[in-house]
Amino acid sequence: GAGVSQSPRYKVTKRGQDVALRCDPISGHVSLYWYRQALGQGPEFLTYFNYEAQQDKSGLPNDRFSAERPEGSISTLTIQRTEQRDSAMYRCASSHYTGLRSYEQYFGPGTRLTVT
Protein backbone atom coordinates (compact mmCIF):
# COMPACT_ATOMS: atom_id res chain seq x y z
CA GLY A 1 0.00 0.00 0.00
CA ALA A 2 1.04 3.61 -0.40
CA GLY A 3 3.00 5.17 2.41
CA VAL A 4 3.15 8.78 3.52
CA SER A 5 3.99 11.04 0.60
CA GLN A 6 5.37 14.54 0.69
CA SER A 7 5.83 17.19 -1.95
CA PRO A 8 7.93 18.74 -3.17
CA ARG A 9 10.85 16.47 -2.30
CA TYR A 10 13.25 19.37 -2.71
CA LYS A 11 12.60 23.08 -2.49
CA VAL A 12 15.08 25.88 -2.97
CA THR A 13 13.76 29.32 -2.21
CA LYS A 14 15.11 32.79 -1.69
CA ARG A 15 15.10 34.37 1.73
CA GLY A 16 11.87 36.24 2.36
CA GLN A 17 9.68 34.04 0.16
CA ASP A 18 6.82 31.94 1.51
CA VAL A 19 6.81 28.16 1.04
CA ALA A 20 4.10 25.55 1.41
CA LEU A 21 5.01 21.93 2.07
CA ARG A 22 2.46 19.22 1.51
CA CYS A 23 1.90 15.92 3.28
CA ASP A 24 -0.43 13.16 2.15
CA PRO A 25 -0.77 10.64 5.00
CA ILE A 26 -1.49 6.95 4.74
CA SER A 27 -5.14 6.51 3.87
CA GLY A 28 -7.26 6.20 6.99
CA HIS A 29 -4.62 7.48 9.39
CA VAL A 30 -6.26 9.90 11.76
CA SER A 31 -3.17 11.46 13.30
CA LEU A 32 -0.63 13.51 11.37
CA TYR A 33 2.64 14.95 12.66
CA TRP A 34 5.17 17.43 11.35
CA TYR A 35 8.84 17.24 12.31
CA ARG A 36 11.96 19.13 11.30
CA GLN A 37 15.26 17.29 11.06
CA ALA A 38 18.63 19.00 10.85
CA LEU A 39 21.63 17.12 9.53
CA GLY A 40 23.01 14.73 12.11
CA GLN A 41 20.07 15.22 14.44
CA GLY A 42 16.91 13.33 15.21
CA PRO A 43 13.54 14.71 14.11
CA GLU A 44 12.25 17.62 16.18
CA PHE A 45 8.51 17.85 16.78
CA LEU A 46 6.66 20.81 15.28
CA THR A 47 2.91 20.13 15.47
CA TYR A 48 0.28 17.43 15.15
CA PHE A 49 -3.34 16.92 14.17
CA ASN A 50 -6.06 14.47 15.06
CA TYR A 51 -8.38 14.52 12.08
CA GLU A 52 -8.63 18.22 11.17
CA ALA A 53 -8.00 19.55 14.65
CA GLN A 54 -4.55 20.86 15.50
CA GLN A 55 -3.89 19.32 18.91
CA ASP A 56 -0.45 20.63 19.72
CA LYS A 57 1.58 23.33 18.01
CA SER A 58 4.07 23.86 20.79
CA GLY A 59 6.99 22.88 18.58
CA LEU A 60 6.44 25.54 15.93
CA PRO A 61 9.48 27.81 16.33
CA ASN A 62 7.70 31.13 15.74
CA ASP A 63 4.63 32.67 14.15
CA ARG A 64 6.08 32.43 10.63
CA PHE A 65 5.27 28.70 10.81
CA SER A 66 1.72 27.46 10.50
CA ALA A 67 0.00 24.22 9.54
CA GLU A 68 -3.46 23.14 8.54
CA ARG A 69 -5.33 19.98 7.75
CA PRO A 70 -8.76 21.29 6.73
CA GLU A 71 -10.41 18.02 5.71
CA GLY A 72 -8.60 15.70 8.04
CA SER A 73 -6.41 14.21 5.36
CA ILE A 74 -3.79 16.22 3.45
CA SER A 75 -1.84 18.74 5.51
CA THR A 76 0.14 21.80 4.53
CA LEU A 77 2.99 23.31 6.52
CA THR A 78 3.54 26.94 5.55
CA ILE A 79 6.61 28.99 6.33
CA GLN A 80 6.27 32.71 5.68
CA ARG A 81 9.17 35.07 5.02
CA THR A 82 11.68 32.23 5.01
CA GLU A 83 15.08 32.67 6.61
CA GLN A 84 18.29 30.72 6.05
CA ARG A 85 17.95 29.08 9.46
CA ASP A 86 14.73 27.45 8.22
CA SER A 87 16.79 25.22 5.92
CA ALA A 88 16.26 21.62 7.01
CA MET A 89 14.48 18.39 6.14
CA TYR A 90 10.80 18.68 6.98
CA ARG A 91 9.19 15.33 7.70
CA CYS A 92 5.59 14.34 8.01
CA ALA A 93 4.39 11.22 9.83
CA SER A 94 0.98 9.66 10.26
CA SER A 95 -0.54 7.17 12.64
CA HIS A 96 -3.65 5.09 12.51
CA TYR A 97 -4.33 5.48 16.19
CA THR A 98 -5.12 8.27 18.57
CA GLY A 99 -4.48 6.22 21.69
CA LEU A 100 -1.37 4.45 22.92
CA ARG A 101 -0.52 3.08 19.52
CA SER A 102 -0.47 6.55 18.03
CA TYR A 103 3.22 6.40 18.85
CA GLU A 104 3.61 4.01 15.94
CA GLN A 105 4.22 6.78 13.50
CA TYR A 106 5.04 6.18 9.85
CA PHE A 107 7.26 8.78 8.28
CA GLY A 108 7.27 10.24 4.79
CA PRO A 109 10.43 10.81 2.73
CA GLY A 110 10.59 14.47 3.70
CA THR A 111 10.97 17.79 1.90
CA ARG A 112 14.51 19.14 1.82
CA LEU A 113 14.14 22.92 2.12
CA THR A 114 17.07 25.16 1.27
CA VAL A 115 16.76 28.89 1.79
CA THR A 116 19.37 30.91 -0.07
Place this chain on the structure above:
Amino acid sequence: EDKVVQSPLSLVVHEGDTVTLNCSYEVTNFRSLLWYKQEKKAPTFLFMLTSSGIEKKSGRLSSILDKKELFSILNITATQTGDSAVYLCAVHSGAGSYQLTFGKGTKLSVIP
Protein backbone atom coordinates in the same frame (compact mmCIF):
# COMPACT_ATOMS: atom_id res chain seq x y z
CA GLU B 1 13.14 19.79 29.25
CA ASP B 2 12.95 16.20 27.99
CA LYS B 3 16.26 14.70 26.96
CA VAL B 4 17.19 11.58 24.98
CA VAL B 5 20.84 10.60 24.62
CA GLN B 6 22.05 7.85 22.34
CA SER B 7 25.43 6.19 22.32
CA PRO B 8 27.62 5.58 20.56
CA LEU B 9 27.01 8.25 17.92
CA SER B 10 28.60 6.03 15.31
CA LEU B 11 29.78 2.47 15.09
CA VAL B 12 31.56 0.39 12.45
CA VAL B 13 31.36 -3.40 12.64
CA HIS B 14 31.97 -6.39 10.38
CA GLU B 15 29.22 -8.58 9.04
CA GLY B 16 28.27 -11.24 11.54
CA ASP B 17 29.11 -9.13 14.58
CA THR B 18 26.58 -8.43 17.33
CA VAL B 19 25.97 -4.80 18.28
CA THR B 20 24.27 -3.07 21.17
CA LEU B 21 22.96 0.45 20.82
CA ASN B 22 22.13 2.50 23.89
CA CYS B 23 19.47 5.06 24.65
CA SER B 24 19.11 6.90 27.95
CA TYR B 25 16.43 9.42 28.74
CA GLU B 26 15.32 12.04 31.21
CA VAL B 27 11.67 12.90 30.75
CA THR B 28 8.68 13.81 32.83
CA ASN B 29 5.74 11.43 32.84
CA PHE B 30 7.32 8.74 30.68
CA ARG B 31 4.83 6.91 28.47
CA SER B 32 6.82 4.87 25.96
CA LEU B 33 10.12 4.52 24.14
CA LEU B 34 10.40 3.81 20.44
CA TRP B 35 13.17 2.71 18.12
CA TYR B 36 13.32 3.68 14.45
CA LYS B 37 15.70 2.73 11.63
CA GLN B 38 16.53 5.55 9.25
CA GLU B 39 18.20 4.76 5.96
CA LYS B 40 18.35 7.28 3.15
CA LYS B 41 14.71 8.13 3.33
CA ALA B 42 12.15 8.04 6.12
CA PRO B 43 12.57 6.57 9.59
CA THR B 44 10.85 3.21 9.81
CA PHE B 45 9.25 2.03 13.02
CA LEU B 46 10.94 -0.90 14.78
CA PHE B 47 9.68 -1.25 18.35
CA MET B 48 7.63 0.45 21.00
CA LEU B 49 8.43 -0.33 24.63
CA THR B 50 6.29 0.62 27.57
CA SER B 51 7.12 -1.92 30.29
CA SER B 52 10.41 -2.70 31.97
CA GLY B 53 12.09 -6.03 31.44
CA ILE B 54 9.93 -7.28 28.59
CA GLU B 55 12.01 -7.96 25.52
CA LYS B 56 10.60 -7.12 22.12
CA LYS B 57 12.04 -9.19 19.30
CA SER B 58 11.84 -9.11 15.54
CA GLY B 59 14.18 -11.42 13.69
CA ARG B 60 17.75 -10.48 14.54
CA LEU B 61 16.68 -7.31 16.34
CA SER B 62 15.61 -7.13 19.95
CA SER B 63 15.09 -4.38 22.47
CA ILE B 64 14.47 -4.02 26.16
CA LEU B 65 13.59 -1.17 28.47
CA ASP B 66 14.72 -0.44 32.02
CA LYS B 67 12.42 2.18 33.52
CA LYS B 68 14.28 2.23 36.81
CA GLU B 69 17.63 3.08 35.25
CA LEU B 70 15.97 5.08 32.44
CA PHE B 71 17.52 3.41 29.44
CA SER B 72 16.88 1.03 26.60
CA ILE B 73 19.12 -1.07 24.42
CA LEU B 74 18.69 -2.25 20.87
CA ASN B 75 20.56 -5.45 19.98
CA ILE B 76 21.29 -6.62 16.48
CA THR B 77 22.79 -10.08 16.11
CA ALA B 78 24.58 -11.50 13.06
CA THR B 79 24.70 -8.06 11.46
CA GLN B 80 24.37 -7.70 7.70
CA THR B 81 25.32 -4.84 5.39
CA GLY B 82 21.60 -4.07 5.07
CA ASP B 83 21.56 -3.16 8.76
CA SER B 84 23.67 -0.08 7.97
CA ALA B 85 21.52 2.90 8.94
CA VAL B 86 20.98 5.51 11.61
CA TYR B 87 19.03 4.08 14.53
CA LEU B 88 16.87 6.62 16.30
CA CYS B 89 15.51 6.37 19.81
CA ALA B 90 12.47 8.46 20.75
CA VAL B 91 10.50 8.93 23.91
CA HIS B 92 6.92 9.94 24.47
CA SER B 93 6.23 11.75 27.70
CA GLY B 94 3.60 13.90 29.30
CA ALA B 95 -0.12 13.91 29.17
CA GLY B 96 -2.28 15.26 26.42
CA SER B 97 0.26 15.26 23.64
CA TYR B 98 1.65 12.64 21.34
CA GLN B 99 4.85 14.33 20.34
CA LEU B 100 8.04 12.31 20.34
CA THR B 101 11.42 13.55 21.57
CA PHE B 102 14.21 12.00 19.52
CA GLY B 103 17.85 11.38 20.25
CA LYS B 104 20.52 12.25 17.70
CA GLY B 105 20.77 8.68 16.54
CA THR B 106 23.51 6.08 16.25
CA LYS B 107 25.01 5.65 12.80
CA LEU B 108 25.77 1.98 12.26
CA SER B 109 27.98 0.90 9.38
CA VAL B 110 28.31 -2.82 8.68
CA ILE B 111 31.20 -3.69 6.41
CA PRO B 112 31.57 -6.99 4.55
